[in-house]
Amino acid sequence: MSFSGKLRKHKNAPEPTLRRLPVYLYFLEKVREEGTINISAPVIGKNLKCDPTQVVKDLSVTGIKGKPRVGYNTYELIHALEEYLGFNRTNEAFLVGAGNLGSALLAYQDNQSLGIKLIAAFDVDTEIIGTSIGSIHVLEYNKMFHLANRLNVEIGVLTTPNHVAQKVAEDMVNCGIKAIWNFTSAILDLPDNIIVQNTSLSTSVAVLLRRLNDSEK
Amino acid sequence: MSFSGKLRKHKNAPEPTLRRLPVYLYFLEKVREEGTINISAPVIGKNLKCDPTQVVKDLSVTGIKGKPRVGYNTYELIHALEEYLGFNRTNEAFLVGAGNLGSALLAYQDNQSLGIKLIAAFDVDTEIIGTSIGSIHVLEYNKMFHLANRLNVEIGVLTTPNHVAQKVAEDMVNCGIKAIWNFTSAILDLPDNIIVQNTSLSTSVAVLLRRLNDSEK
DNA sequence: TAGATTGTTAATCGATTAACAATC
DNA sequence: TAGATTGTTAATCGATTAACAATC
Numbered sequence A, B: 001m002s003f004s005g006k007l008r009k010h011k012n013a014p015e016p017t018l019r020r021l022p023v024y025l026y027f028l029e030k031v032r033e034e035g036t037i038n039i040s041a042p043v044i045g046k047n048l049k050c051d052p053t054q055v056v057k058d059l060s061v062t063g064i065k066g067k068p069r070v071g072y073n074t075y076e077l078i079h080a081l082e083e084y085l086g087f088n089r090t091n092e093a094f095l096v097g098a099g100n101l102g103s104a105l106l107a108y109q110d111n112q113s114l115g116i117k118l119i120a121a122f123d124v125d126t127e128i129i130g131t132s133i134g135s136i137h138v139l140e141y142n143k144m145f146h147l148a149n150r151l152n153v154e155i156g157v158l159t160t161p162n163h164v165a166q167k168v169a170e171d172m173v174n175c176g177i178k179a180i181w182n183f184t185s186a187i188l189d190l191p192d193n194i195i196v197q198n199t200s201l202s203t204s205v206a207v208l209l210r211r212l213n214d215s216e217k
Numbered sequence C, D: 001t002a003g004a005t006t007g008t009t010a011a012t013c014g015a016t017t018a019a020c021a022a023t024c
Helices: A013-034 A041-048 A053-059 A074-087 A102-113 A144-150 A162-174 A200-214 B017-033 B039-046 B053-058 B074-085 B100-111 B142-148 B162-174 B203-215
Strands: A092-098 A117-123 A136-140 A155-158 A179-181 A195-198 B094-097 B117-123 B135-138 B155-158 B179-182 B197-200
Touching: A013 A041, A013 A053, A013 A074, A013 B203, A041 A053, A053 A155, A053 B179, A074 A162, A074 B197, A092 A102, A092 A144, A092 A162, A102 A117, A102 B100, A102 B142, A117 A144, A136 A144, A136 B142, A144 A162, A155 A162, A162 A179, A179 B203, A195 B203, A200 B017, A200 B074, A200 B179, A200 B197, B017 B039, B017 B074, B094 B100, B094 B142, B117 B142, B135 B142, B155 B162, B162 B179
Parallel strands: A092 A117, A092 A155, A117 A136, A155 A179, A179 A195, B094 B117, B094 B155, B117 B135, B155 B179, B179 B197
Antiparallel strands: none
């Protein structure tokens, strides 16, 4: 048995659980707006069409306690989820590649929170450098290196064409970026301590098509 | 033991496997361009940083056979993966909500295949109705019902604001759409036979932030 | 033939589900 | 008090990993 020096505030959630937590959070925010003060796992499960036992288990990772017969306090639960997921911190990020997908993300966050805050966008296309998307200016790519020194940005969003993705990712790492949200199909080869979160659209399509084909026997 | 009438051509892959298959496919296409004729699971594993045993198991769902000492024929494997994933069929789809994210998807598919083909886009905003994004015209939302009768579209892509998502999804179902690729945060309540593939951006962010926080002890 | 790789079967690991005691 | 719900522990289910025989 080992004692890791600093006490863990939260339990470590398995990834499937982690992926469900933002869904609960969105649902709870909707429910709070309707003025609901307490909500139970069975009610959450009914709305989200999932097993109430699993809801209880998932929510337990936040450390929040519910009351038998009553359920959880909506406000407390939202707060605990935001804290657990890190959504209440600023999480500033750079975006590289202000093309279609990139500008969609930039515009998106004006209306709805992503969980991270894009504070600057970079591109090499002189046609879009200097323009603004949402409230963010698109800057010359080379400016990234200079800006990275001043601001202490740890997250990079990669929405470039596939063929430059590896190079840009390496540049991001040199700028001190620790985690890359990769929307390209490129397979990034980076130091082990760098976190790469791949979000390929094909993955979702693959799952959708398969379920569709299976349903048609 | 039951005999299900029609012989299954392929094995049923677990979802984690399914999610990895497009990654193999992308890598193999890159490798084919370089002229590689045969490729083994250990080589794939080394490049994609995953376990060679798992590669073998994953690829086996396609039914393709490799040769000991040699590996798999690149071309055959790509073909089998495309077939298994359904990427070689047209998979025509409607998109509703030609805002930021919607237009990004429309423009995206001009450069790179999504695995599905968006053939029409609909919106209610008179400012964008009549415009073209990529090679697709944005049509008046009400036209969807008429067009759905003529074309036999089974897939709907939902990129509307959250508050209209449920209504649009119901309309899609009434148009005969069987599978919905949902980019909104809305929790859709639809008949059980309708396939809903949720692709929420927050989910990815949640996983990324957690891994980042964990890495910082 | 020797050695590398496939492919299958068994063992392990982890997540989900079920059962039940605690409690409000 | 009775009943509903939490929360924990055990059982099940499924995916990953390991072991090894088959084979080119």
